[in-house]
Amino acid sequence: MAIAVATFLIALAVIASEKLHRTNVALLGAAIVVLFVGDFSQEQAIESVDFNTIGLLVGMMILVYLTQQTGVYDFLAIRAGQISGGRSFALTMSLAGITALLSAFLDNLTTILLIAPITFLLADALDIEAVPLLIIEVIASNIGGTATLIGDPPNIIIAGATGLSFNSFIVNLAPIVIVTLAVVVPLLYLVFRRRLQIEEKDRRSVMELDAAASIRDHTELRRTGPVLLLTILAFFAHQALHVEPATVALTGAAIGLLVTRSKLEDTLAHIEWTTLFFFIGLFVMVGALEATGAIGHVADAVKDVTGGERTAELLGIVWVAALGSAVVDNIPFTTAMIPVVKELQHAAHAGGDDAYWWSLALGACFGGNATMIAAAANVAAAGLAERAGTPIGFMTFLRIGVPVTVISIVMASGYVVIRYIAL
Secondary structure, three states: OHHHHHHHHHHHHHHHHOOOOHHHHHHHHHHHHHHHOOOOOHHHHHHHOOHHHHHHHHHHHHHHHHHHOOOHHHHHHHHHHHHOOOOHHHHHHHHHHHHHHHHHHOOHHHHHHHHHHHHHHHHHHHOOOHHHHHHHHHHHHHHHHHHOOOOOHHHHHHHHHHOOOHHHHHHHHHHHHHHHHHHHHHHHHHHHHHHHOOOHHHHHHHHHOOHHHHOOOHHHHHHHHHHHHHHHHHHHHOOOOOOOHHHHHHHHHHHHHHHOOOOHHHHHHOOOHHHHHHHHHHHHHHHHHHHOOHHHHHHHHHHHHHOOOHHHHHHHHHHHHHHHHHHOOHHHHHHHHHHHHHHHHHHOOOOOOOHHHHHHHHHHHHHOOOOOOOOHHHHHHHHHHHHOOOOOOHHHHHHHHHHHHHHHHHHHHHHHHHHHHHO
16 A cells, blocks of 8 residues: 555655656556555456546547648637637636536536537637636536536446436535535636737637638538537437447547548547546556555545534545545545445435435545646547647646636535525
């Protein structure tokens, strides 16, 4: 356990320092835990990799690249700029709103993969920085994804362990999600407003652009566009179809590769391999923390601190889940917290008290905004930004993510108190 914890913390510190590329650090950390953690074998390392996330990333990266060549994202970027009138506040709010809504009904990772290319093109057209917009979108995606069962992986994990329905997630989580977005997004705009100021000449030039003329290859769009749209629709129905998101994305990618005129080698060369290998290294290091019981120790501490008092337990779950998700990753931490929450619920003789699960969902999902490695959407956005030549530094994200997370968790705590404790 000491080796696993030390390796993870040192890797985290080196990533934060930005002295070495985060993918190199993650892969080295993965190698160290496999070699030197006695209770963690190569087979366990492979099992700890979330191939649903990896497959979803690969499939959507392929589909986004294939459709990107047609110019359709240029079209969407120009139209977004024109609809907002070229005004920075309207543009920020509309992008954040669309991202949050899509994240609720697709998932936050898929949404970021779709919205990021539009953001880069729009920022270029309006001559503003893309990074502030992308950070706002990532935060909006993590908050928006909290509202539904399928929006954020922690919710999917909780639903699988409890059998809670799709509607119950919306009824219990959507109200605080809407309020939190209404508070956080305007605050983020105020933080970034100087970097998002649009010059009048740039605003006019975008308003005068012919959006339709940006479609460079109508034939290719007719080939690949329907594949992307059908894939997105399949995401909405993947639970009813009993098909995992990765299968949906990879199936769409396979069909897209079949109908496109783009060369296979060129398409595969545009996959964000550094992002994928960073995920693999991170999953392996976190897998070692799970295998050695380190995450379990953190989760068990909740029981000791709360002392069986319901109010303390509910609020303790919110804050511990947020902290754990920020440091590790909200997917494995939620998995580790499931048996702990079940035990707390059982010990309180509150078998039907679902407030325990809503507390876990809020803490884990909102905690995903704290650091660049706290949620899959954050890592994917960082990889896309790096490829676009505008990297998001670990500390840059941290300086924004931590205050947002604190505000969100305070609001979530108030919501839990008002809805599940006071009433």
